[in-house]
Amino acid sequence: MLIKRLAIIGVGLIGGSLARALREAGEVGEVVGCGRGKENLEQALQLGVIDSYTHDAGAAVEGADMVFLAVPLGAMRQTFADMKEHLMDGAIITDGGSAKGSVVDDCQAVFGEDLPGFVPGHPIAGTENSGVEASFAELYQNRRIILTPTENTSSEALQKVTDMWEICGSDVTCMSVQHHDEVLAATSHLPHMLAFALVDSLARMKENDEIFRYAAGGFRDFTRIASSSPVMWRDICIANRKALSSIMKSYSHDMADLADTISRGDGDHLLEIFERAKDSRDRYIDGILESPE
Amino acid sequence: MLIKRLAIIGVGLIGGSLARALREAGEVGEVVGCGRGKENLEQALQLGVIDSYTHDAGAAVEGADMVFLAVPLGAMRQTFADMKEHLMDGAIITDGGSAKGSVVDDCQAVFGEDLPGFVPGHPIAGTENSGVEASFAELYQNRRIILTPTENTSSEALQKVTDMWEICGSDVTCMSVQHHDEVLAATSHLPHMLAFALVDSLARMKENDEIFRYAAGGFRDFTRIASSSPVMWRDICIANRKALSSIMKSYSHDMADLADTISRGDGDHLLEIFERAKDSRDRYIDGILESPE
Numbered sequence: 213m214l215i216k217r218l219a220i221i222g223v224g225l226i227g228g229s230l231a232r233a234l235r236e237a238g239e240v241g242e243v244v245g246c247g248r249g250k251e252n253l254e255q256a257l258q259l260g261v262i263d264s265y266t267h268d269a270g271a272a273v274e275g276a277d278m279v280f281l282a283v284p285l286g287a288m289r290q291t292f293a294d295m296k297e298h299l300m301d302g303a304i305i306t307d308g309g310s311a312k313g314s315v316v317d318d319c320q321a322v323f324g325e326d327l328p329g330f331v332p333g334h335p336i337a338g339t340e341n342s343g344v345e346a347s348f349a350e351l352y353q354n355r356r357i358i359l360t361p362t363e364n365t366s367s368e369a370l371q372k373v374t375d376m377w378e379i380c381g382s383d384v385t386c387m388s389v390q391h392h393d394e395v396l397a398a399t400s401h402l403p404h405m406l407a408f409a410l411v412d413s414l415a416r417m418k419e420n421d422e423i424f425r426y427a428a429g430g431f432r433d434f435t436r437i438a439s440s441s442p443v444m445w446r447d448i449c450i451a452n453r454k455a456l457s458s459i460m461k462s463y464s465h466d467m468a469d470l471a472d473t474i475s476r477g478d479g480d481h482l483l484e485i486f487e488r489a490k491d492s493r494d495r496y497i498d499g500i501l502e503s504p505e
Numbered sequence: 506m507l508i509k510r511l512a513i514i515g516v517g518l519i520g521g522s523l524a525r526a527l528r529e530a531g532e533v534g535e536v537v538g539c540g541r542g543k544e545n546l547e548q549a550l551q552l553g554v555i556d557s558y559t560h561d562a563g564a565a566v567e568g569a570d571m572v573f574l575a576v577p578l579g580a581m582r583q584t585f586a587d588m589k590e591h592l593m594d595g596a597i598i599t600d601g602g603s604a605k606g607s608v609v610d611d612c613q614a615v616f617g618e619d620l621p622g623f624v625p626g627h628p629i630a631g632t633e634n635s636g637v638e639a640s641f642a643e644l645y646q647n648r649r650i651i652l653t654p655t656e657n658t659s660s661e662a663l664q665k666v667t668d669m670w671e672i673c674g675s676d677v678t679c680m681s682v683q684h685h686d687e688v689l690a691a692t693s694h695l696p697h698m699l700a701f702a703l704v705d706s707l708a709r710m711k712e713n714d715e716i717f718r719y720a721a722g723g724f725r726d727f728t729r730i731a732s733s734s735p736v737m738w739r740d741i742c743i744a745n746r747k748a749l750s751s752i753m754k755s756y757s758h759d760m761a762d763l764a765d766t767i768s769r770g771d772g773d774h775l776l777e778i779f780e781r782a783k784d785s786r787d788r789y790i791d792g793i794l795e796s797p798e
Binding site for chain 2: 336356358395396398399400402403404405406407408409410411412413414415416417420422423424425426427430431432433434435436437438439440441442443445446449450453456457460461462463464465466467468470471472474475477479482483485486487488489490491492493494495496497
């Protein structure tokens with residue numbers, strides 16, 4: 213059995229699904245949940261996702277050989293502080309935060325350079341739903357998990373976290389903290405900003421009721437991600453502000469250039485852009501369809 | 506019977522579905538198809554969507570009391586020219602173009618002010634598929650049709666085109682040409698530009714294979730519209746370049762502002778934007794779900 217006692221700090225879709233997958237694989241002895249809401253934790257207990265719970269992250273990590281942090285990015289630093297005096301010797305800690313630089317900073321602010329058991333991570337998985345009732349053991353199957361070990365991360369810790377995710381059926385890749393934050397800014401954070409900004413700018417127009425009435429077809433899909441949690445996205449933006457604001461500035465230049473190309477009526481250039489985009493998008497989708505989902 | 510002889514210039518998803526809906530309602534006597542590709546027209550004949558076909562728009566409109574133009578925006582002017590000497594007295598002409606100012610200009614360039622039977626129109630309907638084999642009679646049911654009559658449009662023509670779409674189960678609204686082009690620039694053309702530009706800018710990055718590998722979840726939905734036809738979108742951009750480049754410039758300013766807000770780490774402002782966007786998007790979706798689809 214890989215893990216004797218697993219502490220899940222934040223028992224929602226992400227944390228709950230990890231606990232379920234490890235339980236189903238028979239690779240975890242005991243799961244302790246930690247969170248603020250009693251109702252959600254009671255539900256996690258009823259569903260058999262956790263064996264017990266506490267509202268105190270310090271108490272939760274006592275005796276745990278593996279700790280998984282699935283709290284909002286804005287709550288990471290306080291969670292590290294709450295855990296600090298309670299971690300077992302040799303405990304391994306990993307997380308599911310969508311930005312990694314800020315989590316590494318938070319960890320160092322609390323522990324200095326002295327937490328070799330910490331393996332920053334990011335499972336590229338999720339659904340539209342949240343809360344433990346949305347969790348399921350298969351969430352991570354055939355999904356990519358990015359781990360961003362620092363100079364300080366021990367190879368044993370990295371190996372154990374890799375093993376944990378592979379047991380869940382995931383495909384684990386390592387990259388640097390900075391590279392992760394740049395790649396995710398481009399592929400996830402930027403698209404969310406585009407969708408939020410589009411819907412917001414339409415909402416601020418005078419006749420916004422009418423505007424939305426004529427939004428059809430692609431608009432619904434395109435703006436789905438603008439229904440994501442505002443608080444979570446505020447935290448992600450702030451956590452990854454450097455990489456994100458830089459790519460947004462470059463994108464806004466691209467948009468201004470495209471507007472000029474349209475203004476000039478330069479059809480050949482437009483066709484070139486649209487064809488390259490369609491081709492990449494179609495190849496990307498083919499790539500997804502090749503791998504089992 | 507509303508229409509004795511209907512000429513469909515461009516027998517694809519849009520034109521084919523109109524013919525099917527009118528046939529099913531028993532409101533059309535004969536349907537003549539016109540297009541460039543023999544194979545597609547043969548298929549339309551086999552499927553019973555049309556009764557006969559020609560490759561010559563002039564021949565197609567002979568004796569037709571209703572003409573529907575479903576050709577690319579870039580082909581409108583030539584199609585008007587081809588039809589000019591062949592239209593029956595009192596014939597009514599309407600179209601399905603996604604921009605209206607350019608179609609009105611094309612019509613005037615060919616006919617001057619002298620085509621009172623022309624009712625510019627835009628059915629807000631479509632699917633991911635194209636070609637006559639993708640057409641179906643229910644495409645326009647509960648969909649909005651925008652008509653943009655000009656000063657020159659006769660009230661009889663407007664009434665007959667309205668009746669035609671209502672027979673197809675559509676909800677017909679009138680607005681000015683300019684207003685149509687601004688509304689569609691905001692709700693349809695701008696989102697397509699955002700998706701094309703995003704995918705293109707990721708595709709131009711050095712490690713674009715890797716970038717796309719980590720694109721997950723929302724990215725697929727968000728970029729679906731970047732798989733749309735490059736030629737069609739080139740035509741739409743050029744046809745609606747004024748309204749579109751104007752809204753793109755304003756959007757690119759909004760993006761630069763948002764990048765600044767993120768740079769500054771102004772969480773309260775971010776939360777305000779994201780909450781307003783989520784709220785509008787959720788209300789928009791509730792609005793859709795209330796109406797039968």
